[in-house]
Amino acid sequence: MPKMGESIIEATILKWLKKEGDPVEAEETILEIATDKVDSEIPSPSKGVMGKLLFDENAVVPVGAVIAHILTGDSSPESEISSKPAPAVSASTTPTPARSIQVSTDQQAQIETENRFYSPLVKSIAKQENISRQELDSIQGTGEGGRVTKRDVIHFLETGRPQSKPSVPTTIIETKSSKSISASSTPTFSSSASMSGAVEIVEMDRMRKLIADHMVMSKQTSPHVTSFVEVDVTGMVKWRDKVKDEFAKKYGQKITFTPLFIEAVCRAIKDYPMINVSVDGNRILVKRDINIGMAAALPSGNLIVPVIKNADRLNLAGLTYQVNDLASRARANKLKPEEIQEGSFTLTNVGTFGNVMGTPIINQPQVAILATGTITKKPAVIETEDGDVIAIRHMMFLSLSYDHRVVDGSLGGSFLKRIGDYLEKFDTKQTI
Numbered sequence: 001m002p003k004m005g006e007s008i009i010e011a012t013i014l015k016w017l018k019k020e021g022d023p024v025e026a027e028e029t030i031l032e033i034a035t036d037k038v039d040s041e042i043p044s045p046s047k048g049v050m051g052k053l054l055f056d057e058n059a060v061v062p063v064g065a066v067i068a069h070i071l072t073g074d075s076s077p078e079s080e081i082s083s084k085p086a087p088a089v090s091a092s093t094t095p096t097p098a099r100s101i102q103v104s105t106d107q108q109a110q111i112e113t114e115n116r117f118y119s120p121l122v123k124s125i126a127k128q129e130n131i132s133r134q135e136l137d138s139i140q141g142t143g144e145g146g147r148v149t150k151r152d153v154i155h156f157l158e159t160g161r162p163q164s165k166p167s168v169p170t171t172i173i174e175t176k177s178s179k180s181i182s183a184s185s186t187p188t189f190s191s192s193a194s195m196s197g198a199v200e201i202v203e204m205d206r207m208r209k210l211i212a213d214h215m216v217m218s219k220q221t222s223p224h225v226t227s228f229v230e231v232d233v234t235g236m237v238k239w240r241d242k243v244k245d246e247f248a249k250k251y252g253q254k255i256t257f258t259p260l261f262i263e264a265v266c267r268a269i270k271d272y273p274m275i276n277v278s279v280d281g282n283r284i285l286v287k288r289d290i291n292i293g294m295a296a297a298l299p300s301g302n303l304i305v306p307v308i309k310n311a312d313r314l315n316l317a318g319l320t321y322q323v324n325d326l327a328s329r330a331r332a333n334k335l336k337p338e339e340i341q342e343g344s345f346t347l348t349n350v351g352t353f354g355n356v357m358g359t360p361i362i363n364q365p366q367v368a369i370l371a372t373g374t375i376t377k378k379p380a381v382i383e384t385e386d387g388d389v390i391a392i393r394h395m396m397f398l399s400l401s402y403d404h405r406v407v408d409g410s411l412g413g414s415f416l417k418r419i420g421d422y423l424e425k426f427d428t429k430q431t432i
Contacts, residue, residue: 001061002042004035004337010062011035012121012206013055022050024070031067034206040337048072056143058150060121118148125153154203207302218364222403226359227413231420233375234394236260239428247432251317259319261347261372262292264422266312269345272415276344277406278365284406293343293363294323296330297352304330305363307343317432351375357397367403368412370419372396398423 001011014032018024029041030050051069055061118126118136126136131153139156141148204212240255247255269276269290276287290312293305306326311319329335345366350358351374358371373396380393400416 001033001063001065001067003063004033004040008035008063008337010060012060013057013067014039015057016053018044018050020050020053024048024050035337039333044070046070046072056119056147056149058121059119121150122148122153125150129153129157131156158201158203205300205302207300207304211302214364215361218361221364222362222367223405224359224362224401225404225407225409225412226399226401227409227416228357228397228399229416229420230395230397231423232380232393233396233423233426235428236423236426237375237394239426239430243432247317247320250432251320253317253320253324255316255320256323257372257375258294258323258347258349259316260426261349261370261423262294262308262311262319262323263316264419265292265345265347265370266290267422268415268418270312271418272411274411275368275402275407275415277367278344279367279403279406280365287344289342289344291342291344293340293346293366294326295346295348295360295363296327298331298333304335304340305343305346306330306335306339307341309342346370347372351396357399359399360401362401362403367405367407368415369401370416371399371401373398 004011011033012035014034016031018030024030024044024047026045026047027043030044031042033040033042048070049072051071053068055067061067122136125131135156136148136153139148139152140146142152143149236257240257240260244255247253273286274284276290278285278287289310291307291309292311293307295303295305297303306329308314308319308322308326311322314322326335326339343363343366346360346363346369348358348360348369349372350360351372354374356376357373360369360371362369375394375396377392378395379390380395381388382391382393398416398420400412400419402412
């Protein structure tokens with residue numbers, strides 16, 4: 001199992017694209033895996049024949065564990081697959097022994113003699129959904145050797161569980177450390193118990209669960225404060241309208257407002273470098289590289305945050321290319337793991353959805369995130385040499401959520417105002 005990032009310690013095997021005995025070419029994709037960051041296709045390190053697959057689909061595997069063998073010698077692949085003994089697996093990669101779950105006294109003997117294997121993922125789902133061992137044993141497995149998979153458990157929940165007995169026995173979980181934990185005898189009801197027939201139950205997909213966990217963790221980690229400013233971006237809007245056709249012809253790229261926002265953010269971070277930090281216990285880690293994450297909406301409705309590395313070193317054409325390329329590949333699920341890592345500040349454009357402002361949640365371990373609202377025409381007061389006048393201007397709101405542990409109102413407010421200043425003083429005479 002390859003290491004897909006500094007913080008990644010395990011990955012889930014989504015799908016084997018090759019089965020035992022299939023020929024494989026070097027760099028040919030042999031399986032798909034998923035981490036809490038991104039889904040990835042894994043290529044074969046060499047040419048040969050697919051040998052033993054050591055893990056099933058949906059298995060959660062530690063980084064560095066051997067997941068399969070590729071036969072590259074001159075011996076017969078068929079004989080090696082059938083006769084070659086399984087390699088020794090280190091203690092760190094050996095699956096955790098199945099826990100013995102005693103549902104009731106009269107089922108004790110049956111369960112103790114039960115040797116059906118359940119993966120840690122299946123047991124985790126069963127625990128979360130309060131599925132008893134008796135119910136688990138009744139599920140028809142579709143995995144290798146009749147093994148129960150995640151899909152089987154979800155299908156069991158979706159198609160309706162059999163009516164449970166009126167009595168609620170005490171559940172005892174025997175862990176591998178031989179410590180007994182007695183669960184509450186109070187029945188735990190699923191949310192569907194009180195639902196009417198007009199309610200549709202939709203299972204969260206894997207990415208939505210990860211997003212939910214990440215958002216809750218961020219709120220629990222950082223005391224959020226949000227500041228707002230309204231800025232006049234008339235000059236910037238008119239400049240873009242004037243050059244967008246020529247820009248597309250010269251660079252082959254459509255210029256949006258996002259690279260203009262990122263350019264202003266980079267300039268403001270250089271003025272206020274303590275925004276470009278993260279927190280490690282009681283230490284503040286100041287990032288020298290300005291890596292801007294941009295939240296991108298996926299067709300599924302989920303969000304992902306690709307990162308533009310060293311964004312301050314790119315000109316407007318370079319930023320435009322990076323924004324368009326990352327957004328396009330994000331929607332096509334073609335991002336590489338390293339392209340969603342090491343962000344130091346995040347921008348989310350809520351104006352894309354017609355929203356005037358937002359209060360975004362910080363993308364940990366960063367300490368600030370900027371939301372840009374929709375640009376609308378409205379009357380505004382303009383100061384001139386002849387006095388104040390009212391004119392139609394292009395106005396927008398910027399909102400900055402920041403971690404109040406390390407970013408006070410003075411720093412957060414000043415940084416946000418500086419971004420607004422750069423947008424209002426946009427150089428309309430610059431050429432492309």
